[in-house]
Amino acid sequence: MNRRFTIAVPELVEKARSGDPRSIGRLISLVEEASPLLREVTQALIPHTGHARVVGITGAPGVGKSTSTSALVTALRAQGKRVAVLAVDPSSPFSGGALLGDRIRMSEHVLDRDVFIRSMASRGHLGGLSWSTPQAIRVLDAAGFDVVLVETVGVGQSEVEVAGLADSTIVLLAPGMGDGIQAAKAGILEIGDLYVVNKADREGAHTVRRELRGALALSARAEGAWQRPVLMTTAQDGGGVVEVVAALDEHAAWLQSSGELVARRRRRAREEVEAIAVATLRARWAQLREASLLDSLAGDVADRELDPYAAADQLLAT
Amino acid sequence: MNRRFTIAVPELVEKARSGDPRSIGRLISLVEEASPLLREVTQALIPHTGHARVVGITGAPGVGKSTSTSALVTALRAQGKRVAVLAVDPSSPFSGGALLGDRIRMSEHVLDRDVFIRSMASRGHLGGLSWSTPQAIRVLDAAGFDVVLVETVGVGQSEVEVAGLADSTIVLLAPGMGDGIQAAKAGILEIGDLYVVNKADREGAHTVRRELRGALALSARAEGAWQRPVLMTTAQDGGGVVEVVAALDEHAAWLQSSGELVARRRRRAREEVEAIAVATLRARWAQLREASLLDSLAGDVADRELDPYAAADQLLAT
Numbered sequence: 231m232n233r234r235f236t237i238a239v240p241e242l243v244e245k246a247r248s249g250d251p252r253s254i255g256r257l258i259s260l261v262e263e264a265s266p267l268l269r270e271v272t273q274a275l276i277p278h279t280g281h282a283r284v285v286g287i288t289g290a291p292g293v294g295k296s297t298s299t300s301a302l303v304t305a306l307r308a309q310g311k312r313v314a315v316l317a318v319d320p321s322s323p324f325s326g327g328a329l330l331g332d333r334i335r336m337s338e339h340v341l342d343r344d345v346f347i348r349s350m351a352s353r354g355h356l357g358g359l360s361w362s363t364p365q366a367i368r369v370l371d372a373a374g375f376d377v378v379l380v381e382t383v384g385v386g387q388s389e390v391e392v393a394g395l396a397d398s399t400i401v402l403l404a405p406g407m408g409d410g411i412q413a414a415k416a417g418i419l420e421i422g423d424l425y426v427v428n429k430a431d432r433e434g435a436h437t438v439r440r441e442l443r444g445a446l447a448l449s450a451r452a453e454g455a456w457q458r459p460v461l462m463t464t465a466q467d468g469g470g471v472v473e474v475v476a477a478l479d480e481h482a483a484w485l486q487s488s489g490e491l492v493a494r495r496r497r498r499a500r501e502e503v504e505a506i507a508v509a510t511l512r513a514r515w516a517q518l519r520e521a522s523l524l525d526s527l528a529g530d531v532a533d534r535e536l537d538p539y540a541a542a543d544q545l546l547a548t
Numbered sequence: 549m550n551r552r553f554t555i556a557v558p559e560l561v562e563k564a565r566s567g568d569p570r571s572i573g574r575l576i577s578l579v580e581e582a583s584p585l586l587r588e589v590t591q592a593l594i595p596h597t598g599h600a601r602v603v604g605i606t607g608a609p610g611v612g613k614s615t616s617t618s619a620l621v622t623a624l625r626a627q628g629k630r631v632a633v634l635a636v637d638p639s640s641p642f643s644g645g646a647l648l649g650d651r652i653r654m655s656e657h658v659l660d661r662d663v664f665i666r667s668m669a670s671r672g673h674l675g676g677l678s679w680s681t682p683q684a685i686r687v688l689d690a691a692g693f694d695v696v697l698v699e700t701v702g703v704g705q706s707e708v709e710v711a712g713l714a715d716s717t718i719v720l721l722a723p724g725m726g727d728g729i730q731a732a733k734a735g736i737l738e739i740g741d742l743y744v745v746n747k748a749d750r751e752g753a754h755t756v757r758r759e760l761r762g763a764l765a766l767s768a769r770a771e772g773a774w775q776r777p778v779l780m781t782t783a784q785d786g787g788g789v790v791e792v793v794a795a796l797d798e799h800a801a802w803l804q805s806s807g808e809l810v811a812r813r814r815r816r817a818r819e820e821v822e823a824i825a826v827a828t829l830r831a832r833w834a835q836l837r838e839a840s841l842l843d844s845l846a847g848d849v850a851d852r853e854l855d856p857y858a859a860a861d862q863l864l865a866t
Contacts, residue, residue, distance in 0.1 A: 500846035528818035
């Protein structure tokens with residue numbers, strides 16, 4: 231850790247802004263390590279943020295998430311956009327490991343300096359996904375990427391959290407994965423802005439689309455709300471991906487005109503402030519528990535010279 | 549809740565000290581409700597505490613916990629001791645319910661004013677078992693009981709927590725309950741001061757005793773440490789229970805002479821102060837989250853007028 235303190239933050243941020251992938255990677259490593267430098271880093275980044283669109287991509291294992299992500303990157307690059315991919319693995323305390331296979335599958339973009347790909351672990355972090363992901367997104371935003379794709383495996387709570395962090399969330403499905411169950415999983419009906427049935431050339435793809443449309447129609451929304459499209463792709467050969475990009479553009483326009491973009495960014499800011507405050511409280515509490523004051527207060531309570539409420543007050547007052 | 553604020557605490561404590569079971573019960577209800585009056589109640593109780601011996605009784609379902617507790621009560625009453633039984637059910641958010649059957653089995657003591665029996669729920673409490681049980685023990689100590697028996701089902705973490713609260717902990721076993729597994733369960737070898745094999749007239753009781761003695765011998769202890777006895781009872785007819793009471797007396801004498809009693813009470817005080825401090829922090833945090841300040845700070849962060857760390861600092865400074 232000590233070595234990190236010799237990093238000159240302004241220089242690192244400047245290099246990241248010029249597109250140097252090593253500097254961008256180091257800044258994200260500072261996030262992963264929960265470095266004490268992060269406060270300074272965040273302050274240096276903020277003036278350069280607010281430009282990137284954040285797109286979440288989630289879905290069950292096997293639906294073709296990384297193939298779809300790779301195809302989206304290709305389509306966005308064709309429009310001249312600079313694209314960053316953040317693969318968040320909520321099940322692993324290690325970065326890289328579990329998602330290495332995915333990164334190899336995205337190897338076609340490895341030599342493109344306008345594409346940055348990084349996997350990030352979040353388990354075991356003080357504040358978890360909701361603490362580390364917004365900070366990594368901020369790095370990529372400040373580094374000048376037009377689109378930040380946040381990819382996560384749809385397991386447990388993580389997909390909901392990622393949806394909370396994105397401007398637009400794509401929920402991926404595929405035929406032959408226990409379709410009825412997929413659609414019934416109430417969570418996915420709540421979190422998607424766009425639904426994509428991948429592997430559209432396989433048997434059952436149209437059934438998945440029909441069932442999903444039915445389920446979405448049932449969870450009716452207020453007038454003026456975004457009408458969530460259900461698209462079909464064959465990500466393997468890029469089929470239908472241009473339509474997904476077009477739907478993302480439409481959603482971005484709607485976010486602007488409806489005022490929802492402002493609301494979402496406020497909600498995200500609220501969650502990030504909360505996550506930082508909780509992490510701060512936990513760290514302070516850990517210090518308090520270690521301190522000798524607790525032992526001496528406990529002694530006074532055991533000797534009935536102090537009541538435990540007054541002791542707790544004294545402990546918290548420090 | 550409002551009704552509770554009209555309670556005159558000094559009067560209630562005075563009545564509890566005179567042995568009025570209704571007043572003792574109301575004080576324990578204040579603990580269960582996490583009443584705001586508890587601070588005042590605790591201060592009023594403390595000058596009258598420090599007398600009771602706290603004995604924990606734990607064991608798997610089916611070993612005869614409440615029969616053994618009842619037999620212990622009878623033996624202690626024969627010595628003229630006033631006895632309180634606190635049955636803690638860590639699995640239930642309701643008091644009374646799950647342990648009602650046990651209370652009926654202890655009905656022989658219902659008319660004895662020198663015996664007080666109460667079951668208490670702990671799930672869902674802000675501070676859980678480690679928060680509520682010490683406070684209930686304090687009520688019973690101040691009410692003048694010589695012995696407080698804390699009975700808990702041996703499930704999960706609760707038996708370890710109860711052992712942490714008691715001066716002496718009895719671990720109950722019985723033959724025919726998957727004996728090898730019982731003894732192998734490392735937890736029970738750590739928490740007991742006395743081991744009692746109940747249902748000693750049944751086949752396999754001596755095997756349980758032998759295996760347990762072997763396991764205890766393996767977890768060797770320092771010189772001068774308490775030599776944990778393994779006793780045999782048939783609690784149903786009171787057989788062997790006098791020997792358990794004698795072993796408890798020996799343990800009490802050892803606790804005094806070794807200085808371990810002071811050490812245990814300090815450790816308990818430390819845990820109680822911690823539990824109250826954590827509950828206080830949680831309540832404060834819940835208030836902070838509700839406050840409009842968080843919303844306005846989040847707005848400033850979303851507008852990039854404030855960094856999230858500074859916002860978290862401002863939130864926590866209030």
